[in-house]
Amino acid sequence: MELIHEVKRVISKNLNLPLSEVTNELAAGDLDAWDSLGHLKLILRIEENFKVKFKTEQIIEATTVRKIYEQLKEFGLSDGEK
Amino acid sequence: MKIALLSNINMDLMVPRFEECLKDIGINGDLYVSGFNQYMQEMINPDSVLNKGDFDIAVIFLDGEEIFQNVIREPFAYKDKDIELIIDSEINNLSLQLGNVIRSNRKLTFFINNIFIRRPSILGALDYNTEFGPAVLQERFNSKIRHLRSSERVVIIDFAALVSRYGYETIYDNRLWYLGRIKFSSQGLLHISKLLSSYIQAYLGKSKKALILDLDNTLWGGIVGEDGIEGIKLGTEGIGRAYYDFQELIKALKHKGILISVCSKNNLADVKEVFEENEFMKLEERDFVAFKVNWESKTKNIREIAADLNLGLDSFVFVDDNPFEREMVRSELPQVVVPDFPKDPANLTQWMIDLSCQYFNNITITNEDKLRTEIYHASAERKELERSASTSEDFYKSLEMTAVMKINSQADFKRIAQLSQRTNQFNLTSRRYTENEVLDFMNSRDWMVFGLELTDRFGPNGIIGVINVRINGADARIDTFLLSCRVIGRTVEDFFVYHVIEELRERGVKKVFGEYIPTKKNSVVKDMYKKLKFKLLEESVDGSNLWELDLSETIIEKNTWIKRQLSIMQEVIVGTHP
Numbered sequence: 153m154e155l156i157h158e159v160k161r162v163i164s165k166n167l168n169l170p171l172s173e174v175t176n177e178l179a180a181g182d183l184d185a186w187d188s189l190g191h192l193k194l195i196l197r198i199e200e201n202f203k204v205k206f207k208t209e210q211i212i213e214a215t216t217v218r219k220i221y222e223q224l225k226e227f228g229l230s231d232g233e234k
Numbered sequence: 235m236k237i238a239l240l241s242n243i244n245m246d247l248m249v250p251r252f253e254e255c256l257k258d259i260g261i262n263g264d265l266y267v268s269g270f271n272q273y274m275q276e277m278i279n280p281d282s283v284l285n286k287g288d289f290d291i292a293v294i295f296l297d298g299e300e301i302f303q304n305v306i307r308e309p310f311a312y313k314d315k316d317i318e319l320i321i322d323s324e325i326n327n328l329s330l331q332l333g334n335v336i337r338s339n340r341k342l343t344f345f346i347n348n349i350f351i352r353r354p355s356i357l358g359a360l361d362y363n364t365e366f367g368p369a370v371l372q373e374r375f376n377s378k379i380r381h382l383r384s385s386e387r388v389v390i391i392d393f394a395a396l397v398s399r400y401g402y403e404t405i406y407d408n409r410l411w412y413l414g415r416i417k418f419s420s421q422g423l424l425h426i427s428k429l430l431s432s433y434i435q436a437y438l439g440k441s442k443k444a445l446i447l448d449l450d451n452t453l454w455g456g457i458v459g460e461d462g463i464e465g466i467k468l469g470t471e472g473i474g475r476a477y478y479d480f481q482e483l484i485k486a487l488k489h490k491g492i493l494i495s496v497c498s499k500n501n502l503a504d505v506k507e508v509f510e511e512n513e514f515m516k517l518e519e520r521d522f523v524a525f526k527v528n529w530e531s532k533t534k535n536i537r538e539i540a541a542d543l544n545l546g547l548d549s550f551v552f553v554d555d556n557p558f559e560r561e562m563v564r565s566e567l568p569q570v571v572v573p574d575f576p577k578d579p580a581n582l583t584q585w586m587i588d589l590s591c592q593y594f595n596n597i598t599i600t601n602e603d604k605l606r607t608e609i610y611h612a613s614a615e616r617k618e619l620e621r622s623a624s625t626s627e628d629f630y631k632s633l634e635m636t637a638v639m640k641i642n643s644q645a646d647f648k649r650i651a652q653l654s655q656r657t658n659q660f661n662l663t664s665r666r667y668t669e670n671e672v673l674d675f676m677n678s679r680d681w682m683v684f685g686l687e688l689t690d691r692f693g694p695n696g697i698i699g700v701i702n703v704r705i706n707g708a709d710a711r712i713d714t715f716l717l718s719c720r721v722i723g724r725t726v727e728d729f730f731v732y733h734v735i736e737e738l739r740e741r742g743v744k745k746v747f748g749e750y751i752p753t754k755k756n757s758v759v760k761d762m763y764k765k766l767k768f769k770l771l772e773e774s775v776d777g778s779n780l781w782e783l784d785l786s787e788t789i790i791e792k793n794t795w796i797k798r799q800l801s802i803m804q805e806v807i808v809g810t811h812p
Contacts, residue, residue, distance in 0.1 A: 188413075189244075189246060189414060192410055196247075206409075207409075
């Protein structure tokens with residue numbers, strides 16, 4: 153599966169939001185579930201799913217769907233790989 | 235089950251993990267998490283959610299580094315004696331508030347952790363060599379928090395052991411601390427959830443009761459049939475020591491009340507020789523309650539062990555080094571817990587300790603626990619006697635039974651609660667009571683708790699029967715009536731009921747009501763009240779029914795097989811019940 157789709161799937165599941173509503177630009181603060189605590193929860197789930205560990209600065213940076221995807225690419229994850 | 239989680243740090247993230255772990259042990263947890271650092275307020279304020287909320291359990295999770303943050307931040311500002319005072323004031327305050335809640339709330343039990351503080355501190359070597367230093371915070375606080383256990387309604391959770399087991403780096407997450415005042419990592423929260431669940435499981439008496447062990451490459455290294463009794467790896471030197479240590483741990487489990495069995499594909503003669511001739515065998519044949527050494531399938535043997543011990547399959551943990559055997563048991567007997575076995579025998583000790591903490595936790599220990607294996611052996615000898623006796627009358631006589639009926643005996647509340655949690659077959663109503671509830675009944679004017687202690691020629695059986703009665707004027711209702719499965723079929727129930735009824739009669743009771751509530755496992759007592767000559771009053775569609783005995787007609791026959799030794803009477807304490 154493409155990396156961006158896998159990212160969206162994890163986000164959709166954890167924010168309890170239909171996949172179609174998880175756009176690239178969906179951002180922290182757009183939803184009640186994605187508040188500051190929700191953000192930490194989400195990043196922890198992303199870390200578990202992709203077996204990576206974000207630096208503190210990366211957690212602060214990764215505040216939209218697209219930015220989470222970009223941070224994951226920093227770990228060498230790419231499309232076609234889980 | 236309603237559970238409150240109170241803390242001095244943010245524990246919100248633990249909720250889903252904790253709920254999942256509770257579900258794994260069959261508990262549907264209804265969780266309330268108090269506001270950040272509100273744990274003291276929750277206890278002090280009479281209108282708080284905790285005090286108004288009808289909770290079963292309150293977990294107080296304390297972060298030591300937060301409690302003692304001032305000392306940790308400015309270590310040179312505090313000397314040894316200042317630290318002592320700070321710790322005392324924390325403990326006293328906690329003890330006072332816990333005491334207040336416990337007095338005003340009859341149901342709630344507290345689970346409270348000992349603390350962990352990161353070490354070494356910035357002081358390094360100064361910590362233990364000068365009058366300064368936070369090193370002593372953790373050990374002093376923890377040695378004092380232990381005393382809170384003096385109330386049966388406070389359970390101490392060994393959190394410091396969890397950190398020492400898995401390491402600071404695994405349990406804590408420094409990023410989350412700076413971003414959200416959350417101390418623990420995902421892993422850490424999962425470990426803490428598992429730890430709490432296992433304590434709650436133990437508190438509810440739902441821990442596993444029996445361990446079944448393979449022999450070759452499990453209790454010793456190698457295969458006795460091939461390597462011979464002197465060729466197997468077992469001893470005090472080298473890797474044989476790993477198996478020797480493993481056996482010692484199993485022996486400790488036995489003393490804790492866990493029933494140990496053998497299930498091995500082997501020649502019985504070879505195995506007997508190892509047990510009798512190998513000087514390094516820590517375990518002896520009499521440490522086991524079942525010895526299945528044959529070439530039958532393990533599932534068949536496990537089923538037989540369960541039937542012999544009168545335990546459900548869900549009470550067992552099965553340990554075997556062979557993945558094929560494990561998979562077979564897992565797929566055919568899914569109720570049995572079958573953990574993976576360590577690949578390196580050097581890890582056996584740690585593995586066994588982890589297993590014990592997960593499945594065989596107790597938070598109290600009764601005399602019956604310590605003697606459990608011996609009690610089972612006596613029971614097997616009894617069965618042998620029964621087979622050889624010509625009539626059942628002869629059998630009852632030859633048992634030479636004596637019984638002590640104990641009324642509201644506070645010394646036995648733990649065992650009585652344990653029986654109410656564990657007994658499934660001879661249990662008329664299957665109502666489950668915690669230790670606190672049993673104590674409450676004993677202290678109440680409206681309730682009487684009868685315990686029956688039985689001894690016979692094979693030794694003591696301990697408390698094996700419980701009848702709880704609720705009295706309302708001249709009416710008495712039997713709320714609980716149970717007997718341990720070990721003494722079913724020995725006419726004990728007739729004796730017990732006879733004496734309970736005589737006791738009630740003396741107290742002015744005119745009518746006794748008895749209930750039967752059917753479950754999957756208690757059909758053996760379906761007609762109990764009919765046998766005891768109670769009259770049927772009501773019958774519901776679900777099969778439960780209500781019976782009445784009019785004491786103006788003495789009907790129950792006195793059982794003559796059991797000699798009543800003496801009856802210990804402890805007066806109901808008047809005035810403690812509101």
